[in-house]
Amino acid sequence: MHSADTLTNLQKFLTLLNPSLNLNEMLTNVARQLVEMFEVDHSGVLFFGERDVEGLVIAEYPHQGAVALKVPLTDYPLVEQLKTQRKPLQVLDAQNDPLMGSARPTMRLLGIQSIVIIPLVVQDKLVGSLSLDVVRQPRTFTPVELELCAIIGKQIAVAVDYTRALETAEAHRRQAQTLYEVNRVLSESLDPDEILPLILEQLHKVISADGSSIHLLGDGGVQIAAFRGAHQPIQMRQTVSLNNLWGTRTVIERKTPILLGDTRLHDQWKTFPGSPIRSWMGVPLSVRGEVVGILNIDGYTPHQFDETQINIAQAFASQAAIAIHNARLYRQAEKRAELLASVQEIGLSIAVSLDLKEVLRAVAAAVLTLLEACQTRIYLYDAQSDTFTLATTLDGADPAQIEVMQPRRDGLTARVARSGRYIAVPNVLEHPLYQSDAATHGFQAIIGAPLKKGDEVLGVLNVFYDQPHTFTSDELDLLHLLATQAAVALENARLYELEVKQVEQELNIARQIQQGFFPDQIPTLPGWEIAAICLPARETGGDFYEFVERTDATLGLVVGDVSGKSIQAAMLMAAAQSLVSAKGSDHRSPGKVMTETNRLLCKDVPLGSFVAVSYALFSANSGEVCLSNGGQLAPFLLPAQNEPILLIETPGNHLPLGIIADMVYDELSIFLAPGDSLIFCTDGLIERKDATGQLFGFERTLTVLETLRGQPPQVVLDTLLAAADTFANGIGPADDVTLVVARRVIKEKVL
Incomplete structure (x- = not known):
């Protein structure tokens, strides 16, 4: 091969090393050019495996079915020479030369007489080889040809390394794109x-x-x-x-x-x-x-x-x-929300129902379902006589198969009642209380919960499982809530039975219940001074107020009035107060608090009953108040400066709660300047009457407020009550009077 031809062929060869092609396509073109350049019968490209145990033919020309053929590299002396010498090696008798080792059967199979093996060295590692195969007759390659083979081998190795890098980068890009798409798909579902x-x-x-x-x-x-x-x-x-x-x-x-x-x-x-x-x-x-x-x-x-x-x-x-x-x-959040909703519904049922049997059965049914138990029992306990009365039992099996026994004097029920503590037995066969099959009554796990009012045990709620059961913290929390509901039911029923004979006594008890739900003290909120009072009338009404302490530098205020004058009204008041407080803790929006409370109240509020509620959310320091109103009197805005006194009417519906379930309540935000006050009052103040039946009214209220601009909340509250008393001239109030005064203040800097 002349030097001019060598340069021409080398130039042609270099144009084939196109990194835009995939590696197999590029090496097939290289094999074709090698066949033409060296006038041989066949050329192939072999890549070595990770541990040099075998090689894989990845390209050839012309095609003879050798691609994907695995060639053993063990017992192959020529490969060992390639590793050490790193230059083209030729073998005149490829079928019999010992240098070919384990490759000789392959040479015979393909009919190769002579062969030149060109090493492919990438980053100082032998990764494969090129072969020039002569089939027709043995051939000796000249030193010039071997030198050209060495040059070509180096160029191909560089191209292989570069192409592999490109393919690796592309593979990484595709992998990242695929993982990104996977993440997008997986993030679309929470089921x-x-x-x-x-x-x-x-x-x-x-x-x-x-x-x-x-x-x-x-x-x-x-x-x-x-x-x-x-x-x-x-x-x-x-x-x-x-x-x-x-x-x-x-x-x-x-x-x-x-x-x-x-x-x-x-x-x-x-x-x-x-x-x-x-x-x-x-x-x-x-x-x-x-x-x-x-x-x-x-x-x-x-x-x-x-x-x-x-x-x-x-x-x-x-x-x-x-x-x-x-x-x-x-x-978990979904399940917990469902459980709390069930507990809340039971609580509402308890609040509006005085049928003890009905309420306890509802509690037992909830325990059976929510705790996935096989039986529940509720016993009433008389501490003086240390005796038990079965109040209700529910089970998920055939009732004929369930034997309900009087609690043993040294058994779990008696121990729960006397100690006032929960006792859980995950496996009765491993617990000292159950040493015989007769004592277990066919159950495998049991937990007993005391029904307590304060430190007094009113009864015991037992939950049974037909398999060993590990009680989780969520289950214990749920059982505690349900046991508390049952205890409330027992207490409510006991109060009702004690006072049912005398209406006046009933009203006194209702007043006590009502007062029991008022806050012990008024919480503090930076930037505000607050005073509040609720004065029950001689005959108990349903006024109440409550503060909702939140964790986001805001304070909720509930002012309400329940229709009716009885224990049922007081219980409805308690339910409304509890629901508004609970929803006020869950939601920042007063409109949403009112809408959610109304939806829940409508499920169990007796026909003809309702609750008038105003809810306000005070923000610390900023002076912002967000209000929503459902049937309650609009609050007065009393500016500190000489500006008109306003009644703050919220937009949208003002219907009392408990009437229309799908009612949506709007809200309104206002900002108070330092010294401004917001006065909430129920109709008991405005409708206070004198001996002639004349009302104290809005105009008198506004006249008194005009004299109280910038005054502390307690002063505003006391002055309004005194003015109403003076007007009534000894005539007592016919309805509860509730007043809450909030004034915006700015804390003075200490020099």
């Missing part, structure tokens, strides 16, 4: 039943696997929570001990992924009958360092996965674990 199959669906878009599953860690082992593929050795939701799953146990203990190239070569891998799994990856699902489960990735052929895919699987598992954690939190 645990939906998110688990979705995770496996997205996994198969990232990693080419034959099967996959999610094992979630729980009591006693793991459960298959989701599965994808053709082989399912374990039933869904079946708990399997970690002792029977070496791979899962090891991943959870080490908190790191495990890759098995061939499961049949691992002595601790347990192969289930008919399992096609030959390669496996186990990746921990971790949230804040705690392993909650494992992602199993299955291949049905050996060595289907490599270290690169482990890195991808880890990145994917991190996103999957967060999605599972968020879905669990959402389910």
Whole structure:
């Protein structure tokens, strides 16, 4: 080969090393050019495996079916020479020369007589080789040709390295894009039943696997929570001990992924009958360092996965674990909201019902359902005689199979009543109170809750399970709420029975209940001074006020009036006050507080009853007050300066609560200047009468307020009450009088 031809051919050859092509396409073009340049019969490109055990033909020209052919590299002396000499080597008799070693059968198969092997060295590592194959007759290559081969080999190695880098970068870009899309898809669902199959669906878009599953860690082992593929050795939701799953146990203990190239070569891998799994990856699902489960990735052929895919699987598992954690939190919040709604409805039923049997049965039914128990019993307890009376029992089994016994004197019920404490028995067969089968009455777990008013035990609520049961903190909290509701029912019924004979005595008790719900003291809020009072009339009404202490530098104020004059009205007042306070803690918007309270009240408020409520939210220091009104008198705005006194009417509906369930209440925000006051009052003040029946009225109220600009709230309150008393001239109020005065102040700086 002449030097001019060499340069021409080399120039042509260099144009083939186009990094825009994929690696296989580029190397096929290189093989074709080598055949033409050196006038040989065939050229091939061989890449070595990770451990130089075998090589893989990735390109050839002309095509003879050698692509994807695996060539053993052990017992191949020529390869060892390539590693040390790093230059082209030729073999005249490729079929018989000992240098060809284990490659001689391949040479015979392809009919190759002579061969030149050109090393491909990338970053000082032998990664593969080029071959110039002569089939027709043996051939000796000249030193010039071998030198040209060396130059070509170096150029190809550079091109291979560059193209591989481009392909790796592109693969990383595609991987990042895929993981971003996976994260987007997974973030769209918070349903645990939906998110688990979705995770496996997205996994198969990232990693080419034959099967996959999610094992979630729980009591006693793991459960298959989701599965994808053709082989399912374990039933869904079946708990399997970690002792029977070496791979899962090891991943959870080490908190790191495990890759098995061939499961049949691992002595601790347990192969289930008919399992096609030959390669496996186990990746921990971790949230804040705690392993909650494992992602199993299955291949049905050996060595289907490599270290690169482990890195991808880890990145994917991190996103999957967060999605599972968020879905669990959402389910817990949803369940807790449902439980609290049920408890709230029971509380409302208790507040408006005095039928003890009906209320206790409602509590028992809620316990049975919400705690997923098999039976509940409520006993009334007489501490003086130390005796019990069964008030109600409910069960989920055939009533004929349930034997209700009088509590043993040394049993769980008696101990709960005497101690006033909860007693939980997760497994009766392991507890000293139950030493015989007869004592258990067929139950496996029991918890007893005292029904208490203060320190006095009024009864005992027992919950039974037909299997051993570990009581969670959420279950204990729920049971405490339900036991409190039952205790309230017992107390309400007892009060009712004691006072039912005398109307006056009933009204006195109602007044006591009413007063019991007033705040013991007025909370403080920076930037405000507040004074409040509720004066019951001779015959009990339903006025009340309440403060809702919040954690966001705001204070809620409830001023209300319940229709009617009885214990039922007082109970309705308590329910309304409790609901507004609860919703005031949940929501910042007064309009939403009023709307939600009205919806709940409408479920159980007796026909013809209602609650007039005004709700205000005071913000610390800023002077902002947000108001919503449902049937209550509009508050007075008393400016400190000589500006008109205003009645602050909120927009929208003003209908009292408990009448129309879907009523929506609006709200209005105002800002008070320093010294300005806001005065809330019920109709008992405005409708105070004198001996002639004339009303104290709005105009007299405004006249008195004109003299009180900038005055402290207590002064405003006392002056208004004194003015009404003077006007009435000894005639007592026919209705409750409630006054709440709030003045904006600015704390003076200390010099």
